[in-house]
Amino acid sequence: MTEEKILEIKNLNLSFNPGRANEVKAINNVSFDIYKGEVFGLVGESGSGKTTIGRTILGLYRPQSGQINFEGHDLLKLKRGDFKSFRKDxxxxxxDPQASLNGRMKVKDIIAEGLDVHNLTKDKDDRDQRVKDLLELVGLNSDHAERYPYEFSGGQRQRIGIARALAVRPKFIIADEPISALDVSIQAQVVNLLKDLQRKEGLTYLFIAHDLSMVKYISDRIGVMHWGKILEIGNSDDVYADPIHPYTKSLLSAIPIPDPEIELKRQPINYDPSIENDGKKRTMHEIKPGHFVLSTDEEAASYKSR
Incomplete structure (x- = not known):
């Protein structure tokens, strides 16, 4: 992790069905930075807007307002040719590794699709060799290149998806709940693979998940989302050991403890989301060095006085 920012999101807003009775504010004035070489974890319950942020960064959704700066360039102002270059990075x-892989294509063609789009190989032999190298990099055999996705387990399919993402040698990867569709026994293998690849390839990750304990294991910093807003950002150890926002405390209290006696007596913390719609103006306040919480001035003073 360096002090150089690779991604800056500023005051991002995105609504589905804007101006209608069924309008949904999926991203509500969100701002955060990601530094080169770090893993930034984004957590929250289903429907909080985590995946929407990831897809908006990649241009799959168009926000109503805000900025998305990648290496100093505003992605929302890029021309088509420049955006194609960003897609390589x-x-x-x-x-879901099953839904995201084309079942009619061989593994070698799935992985090499990005190579073809960006003209990154000299000839067929170079293409085939690059695919074999990628398969071995993610822990699969080179002869798997001739098979189809249905011939693999869920964990193996996710490794194919990882190889496809790595094919164009990106700088930044958005991992959208990459382990939630996998068996628990396979999840640790995939997360460890992602950590190893980050070290070998010098990658930066936005790691999206709803499992806070898994995010703590892989992430350098964590952002906690709820109802389209970032409520808390901080170092993963600080957020886990000393959560400040009531919603973060509620999330952490839901993590099961592997001790039946403690688990029987433990009371989860219930969060009242109505406080987010009380009409008070809330902004990000730095409560401790590097630890930010969305709060009013009075709430921030109360958090600091703890």
Missing amino acids: AQMIFQ
Whole structure:
């Protein structure tokens, strides 16, 4: 992790069905930075807007307002040719490895699709060799290149998805709940693979998940989302050991403890979301060095006085 920012999101807003009775504010004035070489974890319950942010960064959704700066360039102002170059630098690992792989294509063609689009290989032999190298990099055999996705387990399919993302040698990867569709026994293998690849390839991750304990394991910093807003950002150890926002405390209290006696007596913390719609103006306040919470001035003073 360096002090150089690779991604800056400023005052991002996105609504589905804007101006209608069924309008949904999926991203509500969100701002955060990601530094080169770090893993930034984004957590929150389903429907909080995590995946929407990831897809908006990659241009799959168009926000109503805000900025998305990648290496100093505003992505919302890029021309088509420049955006194609950005797509080479930023890739996505999808949540469902079965749905995100084309079942009619061989593995070698799935992985090499990005190579073909960006003309990154000299000839067929170079293309085939690059695919074999990628398969071995993610822990699969080179002869798997001739098979189809249905011939693999869920964990193996996710490795194919990771190889596809790595094919164009990106700088930044959005991992959208990459382990939630996998068996628990396979999840640790995939997360460890992602950590190893980050070290070997010098990657930066936006790691999206709803499992705070897994995010703590892989992330350098964590952002907590709820109802389209970032409520808390901080170092993963600080957020886990000393959560400040009531919603973060509620999330952490839901993590099961592997001790039946403690688990029987433990009371989860219930969060009342109505406080987010009380009409008070809330902005990000730095409560401790590097630890920010969305709060009013009075709430921030109360948090600091703890």
